[in-house]
Amino acid sequence: MxxxxxxxxxxxxxxxxxxxxxxxxxxxxxxxxxxxxxxxxxxxxxxxxxxxxxxxxxxxxxxxxxxxxxxxxxxDLEGVVVLPGALEATTAVGDHKAIVTSCTRDVTAARTTAAGLPVTEVLVTADDVERGKPEPVPYLKAAEQLRVDPRRCLAVEDTASGLASGRAAGCTTLGIGTDLDADIVVPDLSHVRFEVSGGRVTLLARTEQV
Structure with missing residues (x-):
């Protein structure tokens, strides 16, 4: 795909x-x-x-x-680790990305540091929105900060509420895990590859669910 x-x-x-x-x-x-x-x-x-x-x-x-x-x-950050394919995915998309999380900004900073995940410039946390997931607000805000149309974005999530949030914002959804209601479902990000060319991000998925 x-x-x-x-x-x-x-x-x-x-x-x-x-x-x-x-x-x-x-x-x-x-x-x-x-x-x-x-x-x-x-x-x-x-x-x-x-x-x-x-x-x-x-x-x-x-x-x-x-x-x-x-x-x-x-x-308490013991055991916090980066997931398979995450570093490769976030590195590959470069500046064409945001992190959209239900964590507060301080918890987000602590956990990303503990996992060894590089800082992402555009970050939407629970501190930035009044209505969080499953409402569309977090994803709409991230798209706005990136100055892109949310309908031209991919929301990557592992929970039903997160996928509902991305879907409500108009994003295509990529579910991480199993038995998820998403446009595409993969076990983890090592099952996809991202490439950037001409200012656009291409997703290549080895396993898919439509």
Whole structure:
């Protein structure tokens, strides 16, 4: 499969880096400290931390609860690693990319540094939008900052909420994993190749699902 885009918009956790264990440890520790039933964390994968905190704590504790989670998440980084094909993909597309993540900016910086992922100039985090994934706002904002049409972008995601966000913004979607509702699905980014020519990004996929 060969497709052309103006830019590639990458999710972070589960797409470019694996922070699964660190995320789980951080939320379980947070829940214990805040007196929250850990069962309330079920089904929250891919959602912004501020939304999770808001759903589990009373309004007067939202600010302190989010600050506490951010502190835990930026200090527990054991096991955070870059995923197969991520460095090659982000390097290949050059400046024609953005990272669109539900993490806060400080957590994003900590995890990308821990994984050894180079800094991406255009970055949209939970701090930059009022309505996060699955709303289209994060991907629309990334396309706007890159000065491209979101309908000419590829959104790369590993969760249903992230793919819904990219789709709602008008992007073509590339799902990382299995059993995902996306235009194309691959196990990881090592199964695709990106090339840039004439200011356009070409996607070459070895495995596809349409």
């Amino acid at each position: 060969r497709l052309e885009f103006d830019a590639v918009l990458f999710d972070l956790d589960g797409t470019l880096i694996d922070s699964t264990a660190a995320v789980r440890r951080a939320w379980l520790r947070w829940a214990e400290e805040e007196g929250v039933d850990p069962a309330g964390l079920d089904g929250t994968k891919g959602k912004p931390a501020k939304d999770i905190v808001a759903a589990l704590l009373p309004p007067e504790r939202h600010e302190s609860g989010l600050a506490r989670y951010s502190h835990i998440a930026t200090h």
